[in-house]
Amino acid sequence: MKLMISACLLGQNCKYNGGNNRNEKVLQFSEGSTVIAVCPEVMGGLPTPRTPSEIRDGRVITKDGRNVDAAFRDGARQCLEIALREKPDRVILQPRSPSCGVKQHYDGTFSGRLTEGPGVTAELLIRNGFAVVDAEEL
Ligand code: SF4
Numbered sequence: 273m274k275l276m277i278s279a280c281l282l283g284q285n286c287k288y289n290g291g292n293n294r295n296e297k298v299l300q301f302s303e304g305s306t307v308i309a310v311c312p313e314v315m316g317g318l319p320t321p322r323t324p325s326e327i328r329d330g331r332v333i334t335k336d337g338r339n340v341d342a343a344f345r346d347g348a349r350q351c352l353e354i355a356l357r358e359k360p361d362r363v364i365l366q367p368r369s370p371s372c373g374v375k376q377h378y379d380g381t382f383s384g385r386l387t388e389g390p391g392v393t394a395e396l397l398i399r400n401g402f403a404v405v406d407a408e409e410l
Contacts, residue, residue: 275302276351276360278372279311281407286311290321293366297410301364308358312371312393316347327370328380332392335382344371348393355402363404365394374398374406 280287282302283294314320323334325344332344348371355363365372373391378384390398398404 273305273362274308274358274360275305276308276310276355276358276363276402277302278364278366278369278407279309279314281364281366282307282309284309284311286314286320288313288320288322288324293407295407298364298407301410308354308360310351310354310393312347312351313344314347315350316343316345318343318347324382325370326378326380326382327391332370333380344392347371348396351393352396352400355397355400361403363397363402364407364410365391365404367406367408374404 280293281295281298283292285292323336325332325334325340331341334340365374368376369391370377371391371393374394376386377391379387394404
């Protein structure tokens with residue numbers, strides 16, 4: 273099986289705060305598969321660590337009010353290009369992220385509230401027909 277996976281789930285320190293979301297279930301599930309690790313925010317040119325971002329009114333903004341939508345969408349496009357080329361059987365992504373969230377993401381108020389709907393990378397991959405799975409659903 274070929275899997276595309278959020279790099280932070282695999283233990284890469286690409287999360288906004290410089291840490292990771294290492295997930296033993298994901299690591300176990302991916303054993304024996306070909307794994308393609310992606311971090312759309314880093315691929316879009318954002319630094320690590322970086323200011324946290326959320327989606328508000330369809331655009332990605334940082335907590336201090338900067339519009340980082342273009343970088344997020346550029347990273348998403350690069351992930352789509354890789355997916356189109358590599359044809360992963362499944363894409364496993366980190367929950368609730370403005371990029372990787374599959375079912376929900378934070379609502380743009382930076383208050384910890386969630387709203388329904390995917391992040392920008394998950395949305396693009398779902399729209400293009402890839403089997404995108406929330407890591408919590410494994
Ligand atoms: S963009 Fe995705 S892969 Fe990168 S740190 Fe955020 S959740 Fe993880």
